[in-house]
Amino acid sequence: MSAAPTPAENGRRRRGARGAQSGPRASFRQLLPYLFEQRGLLGFIIALSLVSALVSLSQPLLVGQVIERVQAVEPLGALVGVLVAVVIIGALLDGYQHYLLQRMGEGVVLRSRRRLIAKILHLPISEFDRRRTGDLVSRVGSDTTLLRAVLTQGLVEAVGGALLFVGALVGMFIIDPVLFFITFGIIGVSLVVVVLLASRIRPAVARAQEKVGDLAASVDRAIGSMRTIRAAGAADREQAAIERQAEEAYGFGLKIARISALIVPISFIALQVSLLSVLGFGGYRVASGAIEISQLVTFVIFLFMMITPLGQAFGAFSAVNQALGALGRIQEIDGLATETANDAELAPGGRIVALADTAPHAAAGSTAAGSTAEGDTEPRDTAARDTAPSTATARAASEPAIRFADVHFTYRSAAPDRVDARELVRGRAGRAAQAAPADIVETPVLHGVSFDVPRGTRVALVGPSGAGKSTVLGLIERFYDPDSGAIELFGTDIRSLDRAELRAQFGYVEQDAPVLAGTLRENLLLASPDASDAACERVLRAVNLGSLLDRSAETAGLDTGLDAQVGEHGLMLSGGEKQRLAIARALLTAPPILLLDESTASLDGVNERLMREALDSVATGRTLIVIAHRLSTVVDSDKIIVVEDGRVLGEGTHAELVDRVPLYRELAEHQLLVPRGPDAQ
Numbered sequence: 001m002s003a004a005p006t007p008a009e010n011g012r013r014r015r016g017a018r019g020a021q022s023g024p025r026a027s028f029r030q031l032l033p034y035l036f037e038q039r040g041l042l043g044f045i046i047a048l049s050l051v052s053a054l055v056s057l058s059q060p061l062l063v064g065q066v067i068e069r070v071q072a073v074e075p076l077g078a079l080v081g082v083l084v085a086v087v088i089i090g091a092l093l094d095g096y097q098h099y100l101l102q103r104m105g106e107g108v109v110l111r112s113r114r115r116l117i118a119k120i121l122h123l124p125i126s127e128f129d130r131r132r133t134g135d136l137v138s139r140v141g142s143d144t145t146l147l148r149a150v151l152t153q154g155l156v157e158a159v160g161g162a163l164l165f166v167g168a169l170v171g172m173f174i175i176d177p178v179l180f181f182i183t184f185g186i187i188g189v190s191l192v193v194v195v196l197l198a199s200r201i202r203p204a205v206a207r208a209q210e211k212v213g214d215l216a217a218s219v220d221r222a223i224g225s226m227r228t229i230r231a232a233g234a235a236d237r238e239q240a241a242i243e244r245q246a247e248e249a250y251g252f253g254l255k256i257a258r259i260s261a262l263i264v265p266i267s268f269i270a271l272q273v274s275l276l277s278v279l280g281f282g283g284y285r286v287a288s289g290a291i292e293i294s295q296l297v298t299f300v301i302f303l304f305m306m307i308t309p310l311g312q313a314f315g316a317f318s319a320v321n322q323a324l325g326a327l328g329r330i331q332e333i334d335g336l337a338t339e340t341a342n343d344a345e346l347a348p349g350g351r352i353v354a355l356a357d358t359a360p361h362a363a364a365g366s367t368a369a370g371s372t373a374e375g376d377t378e379p380r381d382t383a384a385r386d387t388a389p390s391t392a393t394a395r396a397a398s399e400p401a402i403r404f405a406d407v408h409f410t411y412r413s414a415a416p417d418r419v420d421a422r423e424l425v426r427g428r429a430g431r432a433a434q435a436a437p438a439d440i441v442e443t444p445v446l447h448g449v450s451f452d453v454p455r456g457t458r459v460a461l462v463g464p465s466g467a468g469k470s471t472v473l474g475l476i477e478r479f480y481d482p483d484s485g486a487i488e489l490f491g492t493d494i495r496s497l498d499r500a501e502l503r504a505q506f507g508y509v510e511q512d513a514p515v516l517a518g519t520l521r522e523n524l525l526l527a528s529p530d531a532s533d534a535a536c537e538r539v540l541r542a543v544n545l546g547s548l549l550d551r552s553a554e555t556a557g558l559d560t561g562l563d564a565q566v567g568e569h570g571l572m573l574s575g576g577e578k579q580r581l582a583i584a585r586a587l588l589t590a591p592p593i594l595l596l597d598e599s600t601a602s603l604d605g606v607n608e609r610l611m612r613e614a615l616d617s618v619a620t621g622r623t624l625i626v627i628a629h630r631l632s633t634v635v636d637s638d639k640i641i642v643v644e645d646g647r648v649l650g651e652g653t654h655a656e657l658v659d660r661v662p663l664y665r666e667l668a669e670h671q672l673l674v675p676r677g678p679d680a681q
C-alpha cells in the first residue's frame with residue numbers, strides 16, 4: 001500500500017481551469033455532412049428547384065410578349081394558354097419541392113437523433129457524473145429540430161433561389177442597365193445590414209438552447225425528487241428557480257425575435273423603395289422613349305422574382321445561424337469518445353484476451369448456476385465452460401474470482417454542473433454557471449486496495465459511508481479504470497478483456513437498485529430478453545418476491561403476475577422489494593459472480609430476514625461480493641473485508657474481525673451483534 005495521503009490530498013482537488021464557459025459553436029462546414037447524408041434526395045431537390053426557377057424565369061418574358069402583342073393588336077394565340085400552364089406547373093413544382101424538403105429535414109432530425117442516442121447510451125459512466133439528464137434530453141429533443149429549419153427554409157431553397165435571383169438580375173440588366181443599377185444599389189445596402197444583423201443570431205440561439213437545456217435538467221431533477229421536494233416544502237422555491245430559468249430562455253428567445261423582427265422591415269423597406277424607384281425612374285424612362293412599357297412591366301416582374309429568393313436568402317441566413325448554434329450543442333456530444341469494447345493499449349502486451357482462453361472462470365459459479373434458482377436459464381459463457389483445460393486454464397483455476405492488487409483510484413469530474421444543481425435552489429443557477437470555471441474536480445478515493453475473493457465464496461465489504469465500497473464494485477465492472485494497480489478476474493487483468501465479456505460474468509445490483517417503470521416482466525427481461533416466464537417466476541420466488549406474483553387484481557391493479565405494473569421508478573414497490581427485484585433481474589442472467597451493493601435503506605426486521613434468505617438461496621455455488629450496511633446480513637460470510645477511507649483495514653471472518661479490527665468491533669457493537677465493551681457508552 002502507498003503512503004497515506006495528506007488531508008489535502010484526501011479531499012477534492014480542482015484542476016485544469018478552462019476559463020469561463022461559452023456555448024459550443026459549430027461552423028458551416030460541419031453542417032454539410034448532415035446535408036450530404038441524403039445526397040440522392042438532395043440532388044433531386046436541387047434539380048427540381050432549378051427547373052422550378054427556370055419555369056418562373058420564363059413567366060415575365062411570356063408576360064412581356066403578351067403585352068407587346070396586345071399593344072400591336074396581334075392575336076394572342078396559344079400564348080395565354082402557355083402562360084397559364086407555366087404558372088400552374090411552377091406552383092405544382094413548388095408544392096412538391098416543399099414536401100421533399102420537409103421530408104429531408106425530418107430525415108436529418110431522425111439521423112441526428114439516432115446518432116445522439118447511440119452516443120449517449122455508450123458514453124463512459126464518468127460522463128454521466130458531470131452531465132445533467134435534462135440537458136442531454138433537450139439536445140436529443142429540441143436541438144435536433146432546429147437542424148430541420150436550416151434545410152426546409154434554408155439552404156436548399158437558396159440554391160434554386162440563387163438561380164432565380166441571378167436570372168432575374170441578368171434579365172433586368174439586359175432590359176435597362178440604368179434602372180438595374182438604381183434598383184440594385186438600394187437592395188445592396190439593405191443586404192449588408194441584414195447580413196450584419198443575422199450574424200448576431202447564432203450566439204443568441206446557442207445561449208437560448210443552453211437555457212432550454214438547463215430548464216429541462218431542472219424540471220427533470222424536480223420531477224425525479226418530487227416526494228422529497230414536497231416533503232421539504234420546497235415546491236414553491238423549486239418552481240421559482242425553474243421559472244427564472246424559463247425567463248432566461250425567454251430573454252434569449254426575445255433577443256432572437258428582435259433581431260429577426262428587424263430583418264423583416266428592412267427587407268420590406270428595401271422592396272418598397274426599390275419598387276417605387278423602379279416605377280418612378282421607369283415611368284420617366286418610358287416617357288423619354290428609352291424603354292418600352294412592356295419592358296418596364298417585365299422589369300418589375302423580374303424585380304419581384306428577385307425579391308422572393310432574396311427573402312429566402314435572408315431566411316436561410318438566419319436559419320443557418322440558428323442551426324449552427326444548435327449543431328454546436330449536438331456536436332459537443334457527438335465528439336465525445338464512447339466507451340470502447342476493449343482497450344488494446346491498456347491490455348498487457350496490447351492483446352485483448354478472450355476469457356474462454358484464459359480461465360475456466362465460470363466453473364465454480366456457472367456449474368452451480370444450473371442447479372440454483374435460475375434453473376433453465378443457461379449461463380452466457382457455455383463456450384467457456386466447454387473449453388478443454390490447458391496449462392493456462394489449470395493455472396487460472398487456482399486463481400481467485402476477483403483480485404485487487406494495490407489499486408489506487410481517483411474520480412475526475414467537471415465541477416460547474418454539480419455546482420449549478422446546488423445553486424439552483426438558491427436561485428443563482430445562471431450566474432454560477434457563467435462565472436464558475438469548468439474545473440476538473442479530483443476526488444482520490446482508493447489508496448492501495450488489495451484483496452482476494454476466492455471463487456465460490458461469499459465475501460462482504462463493510463465500512464463507514466464514503467469508504468469507497470461502491471467504488472470497488474464500479475471498478476470491477478470497469479465503469480472506471482484504476483489510476484494504478486490491477487484488478488484481475490480469474491487471474492486475468494480485466495483491462496485485457498472485452499468489456500461486454502467481462503460484464504457478462506457479473507450480475508450487478510446497484511445500491512439504489514433502479515426499477516424501471518413498466519411491468520415485473522419488463523424489469524426482469526432487461527438483461528436477458530429471452531428468458532421464459534417460468535424462469536422469471538423462479539428467480540422472483542428465489543428472492544422472496546413470490547408474494548408479488550400471487551397478488552390479486554385488487555391489490556396489484558388491472559394486471560397480475562408478471563404483468564403487474566411496478567410504477568414510475570418502482571413506486572408501487574417497497575424499498576426492500578425493489579432491491580430484491582433488482583437481484584432477481586441480475587440472477588436471471590445466471591452470472592458466475594454476483595455483485596450486490598446493499599441498499600442503506602429499507603431494511604427493517606422483516607426485509608432484513610427476507611434479504612438474508614434471498615442471499616442464502618442465490619449464493620449457492622456462486623461467487624458473491626456484497627456491500628453490507630447491516631452486518632447481520634453478512635456475519636456468516638466466508639470473508640469480510642473492512643474498508644475505511646479507501647484502505648483495507650483488515651479481512652477475515654466475523655469472529656476474527658471482532659477480535660482484530662477495532663472499527664469492525666465498533667460497527668458490530670453498534671448493530672448489537674456483540675455485547676458492548678466496558679468503555680462503550
Ligand SMILES: Nc1ncnc2c1ncn2[C@@H]1O[C@H](COP(=O)(O)OP(=O)(O)OP(=O)(O)O)[C@@H](O)[C@H]1O
Pocket residue numbers: 129411412413443445463464465466467468469470471472511
Ligand atoms: N461519481 C463520483 N464522482 C466523484 N466522487 C464520487 C463519485 N462517486 C462517489 N464519489 C465519492 O467517492 C467516495 C467513495 O464513495 P463510495 O460510493 O464508493 O462510498 P461507499 O463506501 O460505497 O459509501 P456508502 O456506504 O455511503 O454507499 C465518496 O467520498 C464519494 O463522495
